[in-house]
Amino acid sequence: MSSKLGAGVTRTDRLLSDARTIRYYDTAGQVRATADKREKGEQPGIGELRLDPLVNEWVAMAAHRQGRVFLPPKELCPLCPSTGENLTEVPEDNFEVVVFDNKSPSLRPPQGDWALPDMAGPDTDTGTAAGKCEVICFTADHGHAFKDLSTERIRVLLEAWMDRTRELSKEKFIHHITPFENRGEEVGVTLAHPHGQIYAYSYIPPKVSRMLEVARKHKERTGKVLFDEIVAREIKDEERIVAQNKHWVAYVPYAARYSFEIHLAPKVSVADLSELTTEVADAYPAIAKEVLQRLDGVFDIPMAYIAAWHQAPVREGRDLLRLHWQITSVRRAPGKLKYLAGSESSMGAFIMDLRPEQSAAQLREVKLT
Structure with a gap:
């Protein structure tokens, strides 16, 4: 078929x-x-x-x-x-x-x-x-x-x-x-x-459930979609942006949990992958490729990572959560990994080894071939 x-x-x-x-x-x-x-x-x-x-x-x-x-x-x-x-x-x-x-x-x-x-x-x-x-x-x-x-x-x-x-x-x-x-x-x-x-x-997976709860409270309090405001802030601040084109922006989030963490989001927000227009979808490949080339170029070694699409649930919160691609690498330096040890694993309380602004600068400085 x-x-x-x-x-x-x-x-x-x-x-x-x-x-x-x-x-x-x-x-x-x-x-x-x-x-x-x-x-x-x-x-x-x-x-x-x-x-x-x-x-x-x-x-x-x-x-x-x-x-x-x-x-x-x-x-x-x-x-x-x-x-x-x-x-x-x-x-x-x-x-x-x-x-x-x-x-x-x-x-x-x-x-x-x-x-x-x-x-x-x-x-x-x-x-x-x-x-x-x-x-x-x-x-x-x-x-x-x-x-x-x-x-x-x-x-x-x-x-x-x-x-x-x-x-x-x-x-x-x-x-x-x-x-x-x-x-x-x-x-x-x-x-x-x-x-x-x-x-x-x-x-609903635990992280999505928590994101949904926070986004719902934010909208009740402000009338605005939380993720839209986050992306607008990153574009305004500029210093954590890694790459962007007409339809997408890639940035190290303000409160990143990993030394090398990149979020890639469409500038016109949608609930999930199925809602991407042809024009926005056509603009994704070049920036996706660039972001991962930059990640590998930081130390000139293949970076281990998890790249996951975050999107709204199928039947709830579609007016609250927004599509974006989260890339997190456990590499913090050559030969050194970010282990989720005592504070992270037992309490879920992350401690960052590198300021997000420093990480974004390192990613931007990579020379692409």
């Missing part, structure tokens, strides 16, 4: 041997007809959802993930295109961008009607870990990183993120969607191939 999307992208859906769906995002009229030649495997069952009553936060139990593949050599990479010697998650021998259902998901679609258990403190019922986890491969080239992609490929990737946000939002059990990329062993990456993930939650 094929469908036309924006930016000249065609999406083609196929089934893998175990009935999971793989979606190809192409721009050159490719025909996707290669069958998955692997033997049919069993998919894991759905995990548990338990409430931590001390903070009223849901925790997913996914013990089956302990057995997933860990840093295989390139010739055995499960995210590369299939060859005669290595049958992978992608049956085709080449691809642009692909998205497929995770083989070892933390969250799974539920069977039948589903509802989140009512919160009742320590007596809260155990629920099922409903949701959806997808893998998105940025390129068939094992040796590349996001910053190495062409702007044309980054635009295809953005179109895929937009498409998945639109489609996953239609599921009644989905309440929040977060596309993200983990890069580097320092942040727990288990596969070296350039890829990201998309988590679609059946509940």
Whole structure:
């Protein structure tokens, strides 16, 4: 099954041997007809959802993930295109961008009607870990990183993120969607191939819940959207801006928690990826590439990072929260990482090792090639 999307992208859906769906995002009229030649495997069952009553936060139990593949050599990479010697998650021998259902998901679609258990403190019922986890491969080239992609490929990737946000939002059990990329062993990456993930939650994640609470109180008090005021302040102050173009601005936030933390936001605010206009989406690839090149250029070494899209929940707070891309690196200096130790891990109280203005200056001073 094929469908036309924006930016000249065609999406083609196929089934893998175990009935999971793989979606190809192409721009050159490719025909996707290669069958998955692997033997049919069993998919894991759905995990548990338990409430931590001390903070009223849901925790997913996914013990089956302990057995997933860990840093295989390139010739055995499960995210590369299939060859005669290595049958992978992608049956085709080449691809642009692909998205497929995770083989070892933390969250799974539920069977039948589903509802989140009512919160009742320590007596809260155990629920099922409903949701959806997808893998998105940025390129068939094992040796590349996001910053190495062409702007044309980054635009295809953005179109895929937009498409998945639109489609996953239609599921009644989905309440929040977060596309993200983990890069580097320092942040727990288990596969070296350039890829990201998309988590679609059946509940509002703790950080989003807190952001929603703060944004709601701010609007009740001022009548204004908090994030819009934050972006306006960064543009006005200028000194923490890393890069900008007509439609996007990248900055180190005023109260950054990591030595190298960059937020990238559209100047005309939207609730989520699905609301980006074609003009704004077309302006994203160049600045996204520049930001990640600057991050790698600070110490002339690949920077481990987590890059996550923050957006409004599917069914609430869409007038309060705004789309933006948060990139946080655990690197604070060559050979030194930012560990979340006593204060950060036990109390959630961050202590910054570098003033945000200094970090922004270092990022701006990187000479791009």
